Amino acid sequence: MTTPTHFDTAARDWDQRPTSVQLAAVAPRLLAQLPLSPADQVLDFGAGTGLLATQIAPRVAQVTALDTSAAMLDVLQSKGHANITPLCGDIFAGLPGQYHAIVSCMALHHVADTGALMQAFADALHSGGRIALVDLYAEDGSFHGDNAAKGVQHFGFEPKALQALAEQAGLRDIAFTEILRLHQRNGRDYPLFLMTGRKP
Numbered sequence: 001m002t003t004p005t006h007f008d009t010a011a012r013d014w015d016q017r018p019t020s021v022q023l024a025a026v027a028p029r030l031l032a033q034l035p036l037s038p039a040d041q042v043l044d045f046g047a048g049t050g051l052l053a054t055q056i057a058p059r060v061a062q063v064t065a066l067d068t069s070a071a072m073l074d075v076l077q078s079k080g081h082a083n084i085t086p087l088c089g090d091i092f093a094g095l096p097g098q099y100h101a102i103v104s105c106m107a108l109h110h111v112a113d114t115g116a117l118m119q120a121f122a123d124a125l126h127s128g129g130r131i132a133l134v135d136l137y138a139e140d141g142s143f144h145g146d147n148a149a150k151g152v153q154h155f156g157f158e159p160k161a162l163q164a165l166a167e168q169a170g171l172r173d174i175a176f177t178e179i180l181r182l183h184q185r186n187g188r189d190y191p192l193f194l195m196t197g198r199k200p
């Protein structure tokens with residue numbers, strides 16, 4: 001039997017966390033900047049309990065909700081969205097399809113090799129496909145506090161560095177906007193970016 005991850009044990013109460021309640025504002029703001037069509041196939045990377053996937057699903061043909069935590073995906077599945085397909089696995093194990101858009105919220109900082117992640121995104125997009133990725137701007141490690149226990153690989157990101165990795169992967173028109181400020185129990189506010197871009 002494998003050892004449960006932080007996300008496996010947190011899954012049941014994930015949606016009630018103060019952070020998740022604040023993150024509910026992300027989906028409508030992201031959707032306002034991501035052109036989608038009813039025939040689109042979308043990948044939500046690190047979908048968790050479906051904070052983004054459940055809001056995107058009504059606008060597209062199908063959302064593939066990729067996550068390494070089966071417990072997080074169980075919570076998502078219990079929400080009963082017919083056009084969300086849970087996919088339990090690591091992105092580097094390969095993806096079953098090609099997508100018109102790849103979205104993600106607060107999952108990039110859990111992947112050590114960000115360049116390889118950008119390449120995996122670029123490879124999985126149709127020509128003309130878009131990314132819309134939300135994560136922390138560079139912080140001092142105080143956001144999660146217990147970084148090792150939570151599998152944190154990066155204390156947020158510098159937009160210029162992330163843009164360079166995305167461009168090396170072949171993505172273009174990379175842009176950043178602040179999408180939300182998250183208030184944490186330590187009394188501090190942490191800005192999140194929305195990174196958008198396109199595969200030519």
Ligand SMILES: C[S@@+](CC[C@H](N)C(=O)[O-])C[C@H]1O[C@@H](n2cnc3c(N)ncnc32)[C@H](O)[C@@H]1O
Nearest residue numbers: 007046047048051067068069090091105107110
């Ligand atoms: C902080 S949670 C965010 C979940 C959800 N997007 C949200 O905003 O509530 C990060 C998620 O990414 C998943 N994850 C981390 N590394 C992953 C990888 N390499 N492949 C797929 N999922 C991964 C974790 O299991 C976890 O559910």
